[in-house]
Amino acid sequence: MRVLVVWEPILITDWRPPGTAALSRISDGRVRQFWDPKHLVAEELTRITNQPSPQLKPDCCMKKGFHWDEGVLYGLHSNWKDAPTPVFWNGPVFRVVPGLEKAWNEQPQH
Numbered sequence: 001m002r003v004l005v006v007w008e009p010i011l012i013t014d015w016r017p018p019g020t021a022a023l024s025r026i027s028d029g030r031v032r033q034f035w036d037p038k039h040l041v042a043e044e045l046t047r048i049t050n051q052p053s054p055q056l057k058p059d060c061c062m063k064k065g066f067h068w069d070e071g072v073l074y075g076l077h078s079n080w081k082d083a084p085t086p087v088f089w090n091g092p093v094f095r096v097v098p099g100l101e102k103a104w105n106e107q108p109q110h
Contacts, residue, residue, distance in 0.1 A: 003031040006041045010068045042066035048083070061091040069093055071100045075107055 005026055007018045017035035026033065036042070045067040049057045061070045070091035078084035088103035090096045 001030055003028065005031055005033040006036050007033065008036045008039050008042060008066065008068060010063050010066060039066050042068060045070075045072075051083075053085075056086050056089050058090045071096050073100060073103050073107075076109075 003026075007014075007022070009015060017037075018033070023033055034041075043066070046065075048055055049067075058067070058070050061068055068091075070089065071093050072086050073088035074084050075087050087107065088096075088100055090099065
């Protein structure tokens with residue numbers, strides 16, 4: 001499993017990369033956290049949701065034209081160059097944890 005946490009400037013308080021206190025909220029060793037000041041990940045998520053293909057799409061969490069505060073789960077062996085379809089995508093994170101955990105538990109664990 002790989003978990004990527006992407007921090008980006010959305011709120012007025014987000015004018016610089018997250019500090020130690022924010023980063024320590026997610027302490028699992030499998031997690032990699034990134035600062036994305038140019039919203040590159042959010043722009044890619046927007047591109048994906050605008051595709052005509054039947055992609056799973058979130059029903060919330062746009063601010064200033066960017067996706068944010070969402071949990072996205074891709075299945076085992078997903079590869080970004082293949083434009084994978086997520087098995088879960090919604091937010092805000094604090095509200096969707098149970099659904100995200102359910103989707104995770106339904107995935108094959110090979």
